[in-house]
Amino acid sequence: MSIRLARTIAEVRGEVARARARGESIAVVPTMGALHAGHAELIDRARAESGFVVVTLFVNPLQFNDPDDYRQYPHDLEADLAVCAAHGADGVFAPSVAEMYPQPTSTSVDVATVTEHMEGRFRPGHFRGVATVVAKLFHIVQPDRAYFGEKDAQQLAVIRRMVEDLNFPVELIEVATVREPDGLALSSRNRRLSDEERQWALALYGALRRGRQLVESGEARASDVKAGAAEVFAKYPEARVEYFEVVDPEQMQPIERIDGPVRIAGAIRVGKTRLIDNLRAIPPATGRE
Numbered sequence: 001m002s003i004r005l006a007r008t009i010a011e012v013r014g015e016v017a018r019a020r021a022r023g024e025s026i027a028v029v030p031t032m033g034a035l036h037a038g039h040a041e042l043i044d045r046a047r048a049e050s051g052f053v054v055v056t057l058f059v060n061p062l063q064f065n066d067p068d069d070y071r072q073y074p075h076d077l078e079a080d081l082a083v084c085a086a087h088g089a090d091g092v093f094a095p096s097v098a099e100m101y102p103q104p105t106s107t108s109v110d111v112a113t114v115t116e117h118m119e120g121r122f123r124p125g126h127f128r129g130v131a132t133v134v135a136k137l138f139h140i141v142q143p144d145r146a147y148f149g150e151k152d153a154q155q156l157a158v159i160r161r162m163v164e165d166l167n168f169p170v171e172l173i174e175v176a177t178v179r180e181p182d183g184l185a186l187s188s189r190n191r192r193l194s195d196e197e198r199q200w201a202l203a204l205y206g207a208l209r210r211g212r213q214l215v216e217s218g219e220a221r222a223s224d225v226k227a228g229a230a231e232v233f234a235k236y237p238e239a240r241v242e243y244f245e246v247v248d249p250e251q252m253q254p255i256e257r258i259d260g261p262v263r264i265a266g267a268i269r270v271g272k273t274r275l276i277d278n279l280r281a282i283p284p285a286t287g288r289e
């Protein structure tokens, strides 16, 4: 069966209603397109666990705080449709900006606390845009399950809070970060990197791995974990660090004392490209101190 491309809310709702009438469960995979193997992994998981899989392709202007980043964001509908078809998606919802926002929105979703640091701090308004568009997509598609990448761990924490606080009847599924063989997390923005920048981009994963190693070997002070990571960053002076934090995995608040699972997360800029990544780290259960 060929993949269905819906350009309007009415069309995708029709597709979903027909699938529901056939008794199928509905999965949604929200993306901004320019699909890569990380997105494909989300589609594969959704395919394995659901009857009808909708991939949404929408570069959401509301979540871009940098107009250049929005303008330069890659688009490739034909290639994206091929990826969706190859991974067994049933439908693609690729609306225009006018379809999603026929008038300036007066209503938005603001999630407090979990948005305070890291991406929320360095990209003002970003998570309001994300939560608002995901709320709209959930209302449009009305999925049973929605698939998100661990790559954007703070985003998933924000959506989790929104779903809990506003009682969305949707199960959120987290999918592990897909990486290049050398560890670089796949990202649509990687295609903007020159060969040289591609090497500098490895700074972030290197620093995260060093941080995780320190936590796993029992380092209980976040400041010492960050100091270890800073030694890695020092080898890559071309990578400009925006933030590097050790946070609690639910509320995404920076912590100093590490006595349970944490998330180590960072953002860097190489050339004109901004990259983020994170790793979960679990201290040894030694009961020391």
Ligand code: AMP
Pocket (backbone or CB within 6 Å): 030, 031, 032, 033, 037, 038, 039, 041, 042, 147, 148, 149, 150, 151, 152, 175, 176, 177, 178, 179, 185, 186, 187, 188
């Ligand atoms: P984006 O198109 O960048 O907004 O991402 C759409 C979804 O794909 C989000 O849930 C991301 O977390 C997820 N994603 C992006 N990159 C990766 C990756 N390398 N591995 C797994 N999931 C990813």
